[in-house]
Amino acid sequence: MFSSLKDKVGQVLLPGDEFTFDTEDTISLTTPVKPEKVVCGPGLRRSGDRLQVCKSGVLRHKAPNMFWMDSQQRRYVPVKGETVIGIVTVKSGDIFKVDFGGSEQASLSYLAFEGATKRNRPNVQVGDLVFAQFVVANKDMEPELVCVDSGGRANGMGVFGGGGLLFTVSLGLVRRLLSPQSDLMQDLQKLFPCELVVGMNGRLWVRSSSTQRTLIIANLLQSCETMTAPQRKALFARVAEGTL
Amino acid sequence: MMEVCGSSNVTMREFGCEQSLLSRPDGSASFIQGVRERSQEQCVRETCEASLLLSLHPRSSLTLILQVLHDDGSLLSCSLNAACMALMDAGLPMSCLFCGVTCAIDADGQIITDPTAAQEKESRALMTFAIDSKECRVLMSDTKGSFSVNELQQCIAVSQKASQKIFQFYRDSVSRRYSKNL
Numbered sequence: 103m104f105s106s107l108k109d110k111v112g113q114v115l116l117p118g119d120e121f122t123f124d125t126e127d128t129i130s131l132t133t134p135v136k137p138e139k140v141v142c143g144p145g146l147r148r149s150g151d152r153l154q155v156c157k158s159g160v161l162r163h164k165a166p167n168m169f170w171m172d173s174q175q176r177r178y179v180p181v182k183g184e185t186v187i188g189i190v191t192v193k194s195g196d197i198f199k200v201d202f203g204g205s206e207q208a209s210l211s212y213l214a215f216e217g218a219t220k221r222n223r224p225n226v227q228v229g230d231l232v233f234a235q236f237v238v239a240n241k242d243m244e245p246e247l248v249c250v251d252s253g254g255r256a257n258g259m260g261v262f263g264g265g266g267l268l269f270t271v272s273l274g275l276v277r278r279l280l281s282p283q284s285d286l287m288q289d290l291q292k293l294f295p296c297e298l299v300v301g302m303n304g305r306l307w308v309r310s311s312s313t314q315r316t317l318i319i320a321n322l323l324q325s326c327e328t329m330t331a332p333q334r335k336a337l338f339a340r341v342a343e344g345t346l
Numbered sequence: 347m348m349e350v351c352g353s354s355n356v357t358m359r360e361f362g363c364e365q366s367l368l369s370r371p372d373g374s375a376s377f378i379q380g381v382r383e384r385s386q387e388q389c390v391r392e393t394c395e396a397s398l399l400l401s402l403h404p405r406s407s408l409t410l411i412l413q414v415l416h417d418d419g420s421l422l423s424c425s426l427n428a429a430c431m432a433l434m435d436a437g438l439p440m441s442c443l444f445c446g447v448t449c450a451i452d453a454d455g456q457i458i459t460d461p462t463a464a465q466e467k468e469s470r471a472l473m474t475f476a477i478d479s480k481e482c483r484v485l486m487s488d489t490k491g492s493f494s495v496n497e498l499q500q501c502i503a504v505s506q507k508a509s510q511k512i513f514q515f516y517r518d519s520v521s522r523r524y525s526k527n528l
Contacts (some may be wrong), residue, residue, distance in 0.1 A: 114517070114521045114524050115518055116434070116442040116443060116479070116517060116520060117397075117434065117439075117441065117442060117443055117479075118440070118441070118442035118443050118478075118479040118480045120480075145441070150378075156399060156439040156440055156441065157437055157438075157439055157440075158434045158435075158520050159524065162522050173437050174437070174523070174524070175436060175437025176437075177436060177437065177438075193464060205403065205405075205406040206405075206406075229390065237421075241402055241404055245456065279515075283351065326352075328526070329397075329526075330526055
């Protein structure tokens, strides 16, 4: 199965495509048989002894044995450990309800901020933007967010905003921005200095030195979704010259 | 024209959820809520429920909006195909794909696939089947008119063959969509 998966890496697969274990024609009695382990990421499901594709997309591979479907979608499904940008909608007692664009709202405790105690409550109002990570995120329970990491430090998370622009893009673009060797990020860095907060739920927040520059960067990022790399470089070059 | 609003939260109103009200996103106000529209909605809904992995989204509601821009026959199978492509595009986990094929039997006994509105009117029987992609089985069937068992079997066979072309079209469309990022 490992070999049949590897053959299809980089190809577009649709839901319903299956991978089965190949049964060897001759089983060797002398050489030891190594059990092959395949780690399935998002978009692949195991049903019995078969591997089924359940989302359409491109099959990707990371050494040594990790496979997943790289699909484009706009709707976010919460995953534990991912950092997202949320908007505080309700402030009731000890918990804030945060809307992150999923099927239900996540809860954020007031103690989950750096340096927050029962006497020293954090200054969070309804409508504020928070950058938080999921600590509970499965299909059966209400998602929970925290603004501290496991060591109790904020590490960039918490309330932010004021003067910037929040907009939505597809999840694929966000992953491209956050990947380690991202051309998109490098091109963006050469343009104008700006602050950029990237949430894995497809939300981006931008603030630059002037409103016009902020809008330019927001429009560029939204249009990058449908552009190939050369087109994007040409567009960025035109913006850098100041002709747009 | 299709749109899928992925899983949204559902509070305790189960009765409201079962109604599956169809509002008019284009702003038109004519109230056509006939039995035929409702039965078409049910057909599409049953097929979608059969192929989606619903257990991954408990306590959520999925809204599927189908907007008819132009109707020249085979409306139900067109809706099924559009629904499948929209669900795939939205990234909802599915166990298999499905497609809709319409067959009409005209007065001479000829089987016509994908009939136009004029051909549908003159036909003696009209059948729509939803076929799944993994084993080419019939997921849903909607028939009108009189026909024999033999003709039904023939229509199913013809539909299964035609469904391969539709699945190939899905594959080509999705490949084209992902070709820019490859």
